[in-house]
Amino acid sequence: MSQFTLYNYVLSGNCYKIRLMAGLLGVSYDTVAVDFYPGLEHRSEPMLALNPAGTLPVLVAGDLVLSETQAMLAWLATTYDSSGTWYPVEDASLHAQALQWLGFSARLTTSLGAARLNAMLDWPVDVEAVRAASRKDLDAFELLLTDRVFAGQTWLVGDGPTIADIAVFPYVALSPDAGFEHDRYPAIRNWLYAVRGLKGFVTMPGIHPLHELSEEGADG
Numbered sequence: 001m002s003q004f005t006l007y008n009y010v011l012s013g014n015c016y017k018i019r020l021m022a023g024l025l026g027v028s029y030d031t032v033a034v035d036f037y038p039g040l041e042h043r044s045e046p047m048l049a050l051n052p053a054g055t056l057p058v059l060v061a062g063d064l065v066l067s068e069t070q071a072m073l074a075w076l077a078t079t080y081d082s083s084g085t086w087y088p089v090e091d092a093s094l095h096a097q098a099l100q101w102l103g104f105s106a107r108l109t110t111s112l113g114a115a116r117l118n119a120m121l122d123w124p125v126d127v128e129a130v131r132a133a134s135r136k137d138l139d140a141f142e143l144l145l146t147d148r149v150f151a152g153q154t155w156l157v158g159d160g161p162t163i164a165d166i167a168v169f170p171y172v173a174l175s176p177d178a179g180f181e182h183d184r185y186p187a188i189r190n191w192l193y194a195v196r197g198l199k200g201f202v203t204m205p206g207i208h209p210l211h212e213l214s215e216e217g218a219d220g
């Protein structure tokens with residue numbers, strides 16, 4: 001049974017965060033396709049009535065209308081993860097660290113996300129500024145992940161995957177769309193690999209499944 005409706009654009013990294021989290025939690029939902037480009041339907045009257053900010057995604061569950069991706073991730077984990085591990089609110093330190101990463105993920109929308117929209121759709125942005133911010137964010141993320149590796153950890157918070165990983169994953173994984181390859185980022189490559197290996201992982205254009213070879217695939 002469908003648990004919520006997602007106003008969705010298939011190429012949007014922020015919409016993908018919600019599709020990915022729902023896949024990992026095994027939650028079913030409906031989608032309403034919004035013609036972000038070229039239609040700019042997210043800025044149409046009906047969409048602005050739903051979300052005056054004119055952004056995607058929008059999540060509707062009964063009376064609840066959410067227009068911030070980070071809040072959607074928190075709501076999904078709090079509502080559908082009975083283990084409590086995806087959003088560790090019981091532990092003040094882990095909770096604060098998760099919120100810290102959610103803030104970082106929002107920043108990535110304005111750096112890597114904007115650079116990607118510009119590269120793919122010729123979206124009007126200050127190209128030099130967003131590309132400089134993108135490189136800075138990727139470099140900083142590589143260093144932070146390297147610290148985690150030295151601490152013997154794979155994930156961003158604690159010792160298992162959380163909504164922090166899901167929030168940060170899309171724009172880092174999609175950065176080659178904007179010409180930011182991962183070759184110089186070994187810690188990022190390992191972490192991307194770990195996320196892609198999660199049970200219930202779903203893909204989007206530009207992000208491939210981890211194992212494409214099956215017995216049939218190997219034959220041709």
Ligand SMILES: N[C@@H](CCC(=O)N[C@@H](CS)C(=O)NCC(=O)O)C(=O)O
Nearest residue numbers: 012013014054055056067068069109
């Ligand atoms: N508040 C939003 C921002 C999301 C956002 O910027 N979404 C992009 C698409 S991925 C968007 O709708 N941009 C609208 C525009 O630039 O016209 C969130 O983090 O969920």
